[in-house]
Amino acid sequence: xxxxxxxxxxxxxxxxxxxxxxxxxxxxxxxxxxxxxxxxxxxxxxxxxxxxxxxxxxxxxxxxxxxxxxxxxxxxxxxxxxxxxxxxxxxxxxxxxxxxxxxxxxxxxxxxxxxxxxxxxxxxxxxxxxxxxxxxxxxxxxxxxxxxxxxxxxxxxxxxxxxxxxxxxxxxxxxxxxxxxxxxxxxxxxxxxxxxxxxxxxxxxxxxxxxxxxxxxxxxxxxxxxxxxxxxxxxxxxxxxxxxxxxxxxxxxxxxxxxxxxxxxxxxxxxxxxxxxxxxxxxxxxxxxxxxxxxxxxxxxxxxxxxxxxxxxxxxxxxxxxxxxxxxxxxxxxxxxxxxxxxxxxxxxxxxxxxxxxxxxxxxxxxxxxxxxxxxxxxxxxxxxxxxxxxxxxxxxxxxxxxxxxxxxxxxxxxxxxxxxxxxxxxxxxxxxxxxxxxxxxxxxxxxxxxxxxxxxxxxx
Numbered sequence: 001x002x003x004x005x006x007x008x009x010x011x012x013x014x015x016x017x018x019x020x021x022x023x024x025x026x027x028x029x030x031x032x033x034x035x036x037x038x039x040x041x042x043x044x045x046x047x048x049x050x051x052x053x054x055x056x057x058x059x060x061x062x063x064x065x066x067x068x069x070x071x072x073x074x075x076x077x078x079x080x081x082x083x084x085x086x087x088x089x090x091x092x093x094x095x096x097x098x099x100x101x102x103x104x105x106x107x108x109x110x111x112x113x114x115x116x117x118x119x120x121x122x123x124x125x126x127x128x129x130x131x132x133x134x135x136x137x138x139x140x141x142x143x144x145x146x147x148x149x150x151x152x153x154x155x156x157x158x159x160x161x162x163x164x165x166x167x168x169x170x171x172x173x174x175x176x177x178x179x180x181x182x183x184x185x186x187x188x189x190x191x192x193x194x195x196x197x198x199x200x201x202x203x204x205x206x207x208x209x210x211x212x213x214x215x216x217x218x219x220x221x222x223x224x225x226x227x228x229x230x231x232x233x234x235x236x237x238x239x240x241x242x243x244x245x246x247x248x249x250x251x252x253x254x255x256x257x258x259x260x261x262x263x264x265x266x267x268x269x270x271x272x273x274x275x276x277x278x279x280x281x282x283x284x285x286x287x288x289x290x291x292x293x294x295x296x297x298x299x300x301x302x303x304x305x306x307x308x309x310x311x312x313x314x315x316x317x318x319x320x321x322x323x324x325x326x327x328x329x330x331x332x333x334x335x336x337x338x339x340x341x342x343x344x345x346x347x348x349x350x351x352x353x354x355x356x357x358x359x360x361x362x363x364x365x366x367x368x369x370x371x372x373x374x375x376x377x378x379x380x381x382x383x384x385x386x387x388x389x390x391x392x393x394x395x396x397x398x399x400x401x402x403x404x405x406x407x408x409x410x411x412x413x414x415x416x417x418x419x420x421x422x423x424x425x426x427x428x429x430x431x432x433x434x435x436x437x438x439x440x441x442x443x444x445x446x447x448x449x450x451x452x453x454x455x456x457x458x459x460x461x
Contacts, residue, residue, distance in 0.1 A: 001152075001160055001161065001162050002159070002160075002161045002162070003161070003162045003163070004028045004029065004030050004127075004161065004162075004163050004164075005022075005027040005028045005029065005163070005164050005165065005364075005365070006018075006019075006022040006027045006028070006029040006030075006163060006164070006165045006166075006167065006361070006364045006365060007029075007030055007031075007032070007151065007153055007161065007163035007165070007166050007167070008022070008029065008030070008031040008032070008126075008166075008167045008169060008361070009032055009134045009137070009153070009166065009167070009168050009169060009170050009176050009177075010031075010032075010033060010168065010169035010170035010171055010176075010336075010338065011031055011032070011033025011035070011045075011046040011118070011128065011130060011169075012046050012047065012048075012114070012169060012171050012336060012337070012353065013113075013114065013117060013336065013350055013353040013354045013357060014167075014169040014171075014335035014336025014337070014338070014353040014354065014356055014357035014360075015031055015033065015046075015167065015169035015170075015335070015336070015357060016031070016046070016114065016117035016118055016120075016121050016357065017117060017120075017121075017353075017354050017357035017358045017361065018031075018167040018169055018333075018335055018357040018358070018360045018361035018364075019031040019121040019124075019126040019128065019167075019361060020117065020120045020121035020124045020126060020358075020361065021124075021357070021358045021359075021360075021361030021362040021365065022126065022167075022361035022362070022364050022365040023121065023124040023125040023126035023361075023365075024124040024125075024365075025361075025362055025365035025366055026365060027165075027364065027365035029125070029126040029127065029361075029365070030126070030127040030128075030129060030161070030163075031121065031126055031127070031128045031129065032129050032132050032133060032134050032153070032155065033045075033046055033128070033129070033130045033131075033132075033133070034131065034132065034133030034156065035130045035131045036309070037309075038111060038308070038309050039306060039307070039308065039309065039310060039311070040111065040306065040307060040308065041111055041115075043130075044130050044131050045111065045114065045115065045118075045130060046114050046118075046130075047171065047316065048110050048111040048114045049110055049111075049204075049206075049308075049309070049314050049316050052107065052108045052109070052110035052113070052238075052348070052350060053078070053105060053106070053107050053108075053221055053238055053348075054105050054106050054107075054108055054350070054351070055095050055097075055099075055104070055105040056095055056097065056099035056100075056101040056102075056103060056104060056105050057095055057097035057098065057099035057101075058105070058350075058351035059099070059100065059101045059351070060099055060100055060101075061351045061352065061355050061379070061380060061383060062350075062351045062354040062355055062358075063354075063355060063358060064354075065100075066100065066101050069108075069113070069116070070112070070116055072109070072112055073108050073109055073112045073113045073116060074106050074107075074108050075106070075107045075108055075109055075239070075240055075241050076106060076107045076218050076219065076239045076240070076241075077103045077105075077106045077219065078103060078104045078105045078106055078107065078219055078220065078221060078239075079093060079103070079104055079219040079220060080092055080093035080094075080104050080219070080220055080221075081104070081220060081221040081222070081223065082220055082221070082222045082223070083223050083225055083406060084222065084223065084224045084225070084227075085224075085225055085226050085399070085402040085403045085405075085406045086226050086227065086265075086267060086399045086400075086402065086403055087403045088402075088403040088404075088406040088407050088410070089406060090406040090409045090410050092104075107221075107238050107239055107240065110350070113350075117354075132155055132156055132157060133155070133156040133175075134153050134154070134155060134156070134170075134176050135154050135155065135156050136153070136154040136176075136179075137151055137152070137153050137154075137166065137176055137179075137180040138151065138152045138154075138183075139151050139180070139183055139184075139330050139331075139332070140152070141330065141461055145164060147164055147331070147367060148329075148331050149329075149330050149331045149461075150162055150163065150164055150331070151163045151164075151165075151166045151331070151332075153166070164331060165331045165332075165333075165364035165369055166180075166331065166332050166333075167332075167333050167334075167335055167357070167360045167361060167364060168180060168181075168332060168333070168334045168335070168338050168339075169334075169335045169336050169338055169353075169357060169360075170338050171317070171336065171337040171338055172197060172200075172201045172317040172318060172319040172337040172338070172342065173197060173317060174195055174197060174338050177191070177195070177334055177338045177339075178190070178191050178192050178195060178196070180332070181324075181327060181332070181334070181459075183330070184327045184329075184330055184459040184460055184461060185454075185458070185459065185460070186458065186460055189458070191324065191454060194321065194322075194324055194340070194453040194454050195321065195324065195340055195453075197253075197317060198253050198254060199253075200319060200320065200321040200340065201253060201317045201318060201319055201320055201321075201344075202232065202233070202250045202251060202252055202253065202317070202318050202319075202320045202344040203250070203251060203252075203253055203279070203315065203316075203317060203318075204248060204249065204250045204314075204315070204316050204317070204318045204344070205248060205249060205251075205278075205279030205280065205282075205283070205313070205314070205315045206246050206247060206248025206249070206283075206308075206313070206314050207246070207247050207248065207280070207283055207303050207308075207312055207313050208240065208244055208245075208246055208303060208304040208307035208308055208312045208313075209244065209245055209246075209247050209287075209301045209302065209303055209304065210242075210243060210244055210301065210302055210304050211243050211244070211245050211301055212243070212295065212300055212301070213243050215291065215295075216239065216243040216245060217239060218239045219239070220239070221236065221237070221238055221239075222236060222237045223235070223236045224236070224286065225397075225402045225406075226266070226397065226398065226399035226400075226401070226402035226403070227266060227267045227268045227286070227289075227399075228249065228251065228266055228268045228269070228282060229255070229259075229260040229263070229266055229269070229276070230251050230252040230255050231252060231320075231391075231394075231395050231396075232250065232320055232343075232344045232345045232391060232394070232395075233249070233250060233251040233252060234249065234250065235247070235248065235249040235268075235282065235283065235286045236248055236249065244304055244307070247283050247286070247287065248279075248283070248314075249279060249282050249283065249286075250318055250320075250344045251276075251279070251282075252320075255276060256275070256276065257273060257274070257275050257276050260276075261398070262398060265398060265399045265400070266399060267289055267399075268282055268285045268286060268289065270285075279315065280313070284297060287301060318337075318342065318343075318344045318348060319337045319340050319341075319342040319343060319344065319349070320343060320344035320345070320391075321340045321343075321453070322340055322384075322388055322451050322452065322453045323339050323340040323341045323384060323451065323452055323453065324339055324340055324452060324453050324454040325373045325452050325454060325455050325456035325458075325459075326339065326372055326373060326456070327456070327459040327461070328369050328370045328371075328372050328373060328456065329370070329456075329459065329461045330459070330461060331364075331369055332369075333360035333363070333364065333369055333372045335353065335356040335357045335359075335360045336349075336352070336353030336354075336356055336357055337349070337353060339356065340453070341353065341356055341376075341380065341384060343387045343391065345387055345390060345391040345394075351383075352380045352383060352384070355376075355379050355380055356376050356379075356380065359372065359375050359376050359379060360372055360376075363375065373456050377449050381449065384451055385443055385446055385447075385451060386443075388442070388446055388451045389439055389442035389443045389446065390439070392442045393435075393438055393439060393442060405435065408435055
C-alpha cells in the first residue's frame with residue numbers, strides 16, 4: 001500500500017494551502033480532488049466559483065502579501081459597498097479594520113486564484129491528484145506508529161493509501177468529513193447534527209450579466225437585504241471585468257413559501273407566487289425591480305454564456321453555520337468550509353479557508369497537529385466571533401428591521417461612510433445603543449471559543 005505523511009481530502013482553497021504548507025515543511029504530501037469542469041478552464045479543477053470578493057483585512061487573515069497575488073486574479077479594486085434595504089440604504093467606504101492593503105478591497109477571479117494556489121502547492125512538492133476523489137476514510141487508533149493513529153483512504157479508483165495525518169477540506173458538501181468524524185463521536189451524537197449540508201448550508205446562485213456602461217459601477221459591491229425571505233438570504237452585484245457583473249444571491253435550502261410569515265413585505269415575492277422563486281427568477285425580479293422601468297433586462301443585460309461553470313451561470317453550496325473543533329487526537333484536522341468557518345452571512349469565507357488550511361498543513365508536517373484547535377482560534381477567532389454575533393442579531397430580521405438597522409448605521413456614521421458600531425454610537429441615539437449592546441451580549445456569550453458547535457473534548461478515542 002502506498003504510504004504518505006500527509007493526505008489532504010479536497011482541493012479548494014483550504015486543501016490547496018494545506019498541501020502547500022505541508023510540502024513546504026518537508027512532508028510527503030498528496031492532495032485528492034475529484035474535480036469538476038468549468039467552461040472557462042481547461043481540464044478538471046476544484047469546484048471554483050467567481051462569487052469572490054476580498055476585503056482589505058482579509059488579505060492579512062490569509063497571511064499573504066497582496067503583492068504576491070498575480071495581477072490577472074484581481075478584477076476590480078473597490079472603493080466601498082452599499083447595503084440596500086426596502087426603504088433605506090447605507091454605504092461603507094472602510095471596513096474599520098487595520099489592514100496592509102490600501103483599498104477597501106477587490107473582486108477577484110476565484111478559478112484563477114485557485115489555480116495559483118495549486119501552482120504554489122506543486123512548486124512546494126505536493127502531489128496533486130485532480131480527478132481522483134476519496135470514497136472512504138478509516139482510522140486506526142491502535143496503530144503501532146510512534147506518531148499515533150494512522151489512516152487508510154479508499155480512492156474513487158479503488159486504490160488505497162495510508163497516511164499518518166489527514167486534513168479534511170472537502171468543503172461545505174462534507175462528503176467524507178461527516179462519516180470520518182463520526183468514528184469518534186459519542187453514542188447518540190453525530191457531526192451531522194451540526195454540519196448536515198441541507199440544514200447547515202445555503203445555496204448560492206449567480207449569473208454573469210453584461211451591463212450597460214452607464215449602469216456598471218466598477219468600484220462598488222452592492223447587496224440587497226430584506227428583499228427576499230430567509231436567514232442571511234440576499235442578492236448581490238459584484239463588478240467583474242469590462243462591464244460584466246456577477247448578479248447572484250444566497251438562500252436557505254428547503255425553505256417553503258408557507259415558512260414565510262409576511263410574504264407581501266418582500267419586494268421580490270409576488271402575490272401570485274405558489275412557491276418561492278428559483279434563483280434565476282429571483283435575479284430577474286431584482287433586475288426588473290431596479291432597472292425595469294428604463295431597460296429591457298434580457299436584451300440590455302444579457303447573460304454572458306461563455307463565463308462561469310455552465311452557460312454563464314453558477315450554483316454552489318455555501319456554509320451557514322458555526323464551526324467545529326477537529327479530532328486532533330486522531331491525527332485529523334478539518335479546515336475551511338468543511339469545518340463550518342465559511343459563512344453565507346459575509347458572502348463566503350475564502351480568507352478563513354486559506355488560513356485554516358495553512359495552519360493545518362504546517363502543523364501536520366511538523367508533528368504538531370495536536371495544537372490545531374488552539375492555533376486556528378488565535379488566527380481567525382475574532383473574525384468568526386464577529387460573524388456569528390452579527391448573524392445571530394439579524395437571524396429573524398424582516399424588511400422593516402433592515403430599514404431600521406440601516407438608518408441607525410447611517411446615523412452612527414454621521415454621513416461619513418466610515419465604520420460603524422464603535423464610533424458615534426451614543427450620539428446616534430437609543431437605537432444605536434441597543435444595537436451595540438445586543439452585539440456585545442452575543443459576543444460575550446460566544447467568548448473563549450464558545451462559537452464552536454462540537455468541542456474537541458466531545459470526541460472519543
